Amino acid sequence: MKTSTALVTGASSGIGSVFARELVKDGYTVTCVARNEDKLKDLVGEIGSEHRYLRADLADEAQRQIVCEDIRESQYSLLVNNAGYGIYDRFTTIAIDKSNHLIEVNLKALVQLSHVFLKNSKPGDALINVSSVLSLLPYPGGAVYSATKAFVTNFTEALWYEHKDKE
Ligand SMILES: NC(=O)c1ccc[n+]([C@@H]2O[C@H](COP(=O)([O-])OP(=O)(O)OC[C@H]3O[C@@H](n4cnc5c(N)ncnc54)[C@H](OP(=O)(O)O)[C@@H]3O)[C@@H](O)[C@H]2O)c1
Secondary structure: OOOOEEEEEOOOOHHHHHHHHHHHHOOOEEEEEEOOHHHHHHHHHHHOOOOEEEEOOOOOHHHHHHHHHHHHHHOOOEEEEOOOOOOOOOHHHOOHHHHHHHHHHHHHHHHHHHHHHHHOOOOOOEEEEOOOHHHHOOOOOOHHHHHHHHHHHHHHHHHHHHHHHHO
16 A cells, blocks of 8 residues: 655644644654754654654745655655734834745745646545635734735635645
8 A cells, every 4th residue: 555645844843843743643754844954863863763854945936846845756645835924013113025035935835836736636535725714814913924814725725726626
C-alpha cells in the first residue's frame, strides 16, 4: 500500500506542529515547512528521521517556488496550508509594507501552494486551508488579518465545490 504523505506549512510551532505530530500518529510521512530551522530540526528529531523539513519563507516568491517544486515532485496526498499570522492595530497605524507581508503569507502563498497541489492531485488527496472564526467577522483592529481569513474560507469552500467530484 502507498504511504500517505503530507506537507504542513507553519509546522515549527502552534497548530502546525500539532498537525504534524497528529499526522505522524495517523501514519503519514510528513514534510514540515517554516522559517525557523532550529525548531524544524527539533520537530523532525522528535517525530523521526523518515520525516523531513524544508526551510522556507513563504513571503518570498523564490522560496515559495522551491516549496511548489517540492509539492510537484513529491505528489503529497495531503497539503495543510497552515502558515499564517495576524497584526492587530488600526489599519492606518500599521505600515503598508507590514500589511502587504501579511497578505503574502496568509493569501498569496496559500493560493500558490493550493494551485500546484490541486493541479497534481489524485482522487482521495486532500487540501486543508487553516482559516479562522474571524473570517466570518469584520474585525476593527485586525482588518487585514480578518479579511485574509475571509478570503481563505470563501476560496476554500469554492475549491471544495470545484473538486468534490474528484473524490
Ligand atoms: N491560535 C489561534 O487562536 C488561531 C485561531 C484561528 C486561526 N489561526 C490560524 O492558525 C494558523 C497557525 O496559527 P498558530 O496560532 O499556530 O500560530 P503560530 O504558533 O505563530 O504559528 C505560525 C506558524 O506559521 C509559520 N510562519 C509564519 N510566517 C511564515 C513565513 N513567512 N513563512 C513560512 N512560515 C511562516 C511560523 O513559522 P516560522 O516563524 O518558523 O516561519 C509558525 O510555524 C494561522 O494561519 C492562524 O491564522 C490561529
